[in-house]
Amino acid sequence: MTTSPHRTALPHAPEVTGLIAEAAARLSGLDPDGMILVRHQTSGVYRLNTAPVIIKVAPPGEHHLADVVALVAWLQKHGVPTVELWGDPADQPLHIDDRVVTLWRYLPQERAVRAPDIAESLLALHDAPVPPSGLRRLDAFGPIRRSIASSPLLTDDDRDLLKRLCDRLAQDEAILTAGVATGLIHGDAQHRNTLLDPATGRAVLSDWDSAVLGPREWDLTTIEVHCRRFAHPPAEYDQFCHRYGRDVRDWAGYPWLREVRELRMITSNARKSPPGSPAAAEVRRRIDDLRDGRESTWNIL
Structure with missing residues (x-):
């Protein structure tokens, strides 16, 4: 488990999840400079400015994401259309303080989904x-x-x-x-x-x-x-x-x-x-x- 530069007792808010997303990027060999907050509802979702990557920071207690990573890798093998994990699925999820973090391929959207x-x-x-x-x-x-x-x-x-x-x-x-x-x-x-x-x-x-x-x-x-x-x-x-x-x-x-x-x-x-x-x-x-x-x-x- 990696410790980010803040106390784990802080709430699930952008000022906390942003630091965790930055730490996750650096651990994955990515540059978080200019990172953008996409949304913050259940998870904090961030888009890197330096690579086509989305970083999702789950709220405290969401420890089932190892199963999510395994499921997505399985879906890809069985031809189910799914957004792809970034990098090797074996390297995910990341555990930083009390949060679980996943990294995904960013897909720019030219129109709204119908x-x-x-x-x-x-x-x-x-x-x-x-x-x-x-x-x-x-x-x-x-x-x-x-x-x-x-x-x-x-x-x-x-x-x-x-x-x-x-x-x-x-x-x-x-x-x-x-x-x-x-x-x-x-x-x-x-x-x-x-x-x-x-x-x-x-x-x-x-x-x-x-x-x-x-x-x-x-x-x-x-x-x-x-x-x-x-x-x-x-x-x-x-x-x-x-x-x-x-x-x-x-x-x-x-x-x-x-x-x-x-x-x-x-x-x-x-x-x-x-x-x-x-x-x-x-x-x-x-x-x-x-x-x-x-x-x-x-x-x-």
């Missing part, structure tokens, strides 16, 4: 065999309950509302998923976790932290929720269904799983969003809409 772009890559993933080891099974409700318990944003009324909805949905899980086949799924398949490879024009999947064994309906419903909630043109989702070969809305369990996915999106952002931030205000609006039974367009977080 839902139809994702279909063929997601189908290739769903058609892949099950990896030999290292993958967890989908836990649909555990993360929701943990987020409700730990969120600094929620009032007691909010927690009561979200707990009751979670309990109601969990009661139906066994019935609605009976007989549904499981396999390798991305876990958070959506526009922002897909990139276009400029060399081939083909979409590749990225951000494999949520990959698990579960029903492919989980991924398909995630795409539908993102298209509908974030106001993508309806025709784009129809094109996705045509290219993938299935519309998950035809599945009897879709209305239930749609509620589960939306609840998970609300609660995970309630856990991650700093109080007083624009993201916290968006979470508050989503909860108020949920309480009042309003169907609204969401702002991306």
Whole structure:
């Protein structure tokens, strides 16, 4: 384990993860001069200015990334379109203080990803065999309950509302998923976790932290929720269904799983969003809409 020039007790914030990303670059023989913060939600994501490399700094406690590295190397061998690790996978992940760091090939994007772009890559993933080891099974409700318990944003009324909805949905899980086949799924398949490879024009999947064994309906419903909630043109989702070969809305369990996915999106952002931030205000609006039974367009977080 390498120690970076700061105390490990500091929070998961850019002033901390930036130092860790710089240390990771130097350990990998790269120059961090001019490094750019791309985003800072679950992980701190940085792009080097001196090489086509993305550096991801996971929050404390995320120690399963060795499995992610092994999975991506396995996906590449099995022809699943995925963003590539930088360098030799055997050299990753890096451990710096209490953080785990991964390095990825940077793919410059000339246009925004659209839902139809994702279909063929997601189908290739769903058609892949099950990896030999290292993958967890989908836990649909555990993360929701943990987020409700730990969120600094929620009032007691909010927690009561979200707990009751979670309990109601969990009661139906066994019935609605009976007989549904499981396999390798991305876990958070959506526009922002897909990139276009400029060399081939083909979409590749990225951000494999949520990959698990579960029903492919989980991924398909995630795409539908993102298209509908974030106001993508309806025709784009129809094109996705045509290219993938299935519309998950035809599945009897879709209305239930749609509620589960939306609840998970609300609660995970309630856990991650700093109080007083624009993201916290968006979470508050989503909860108020949920309480009042309003169907609204969401702002991306």
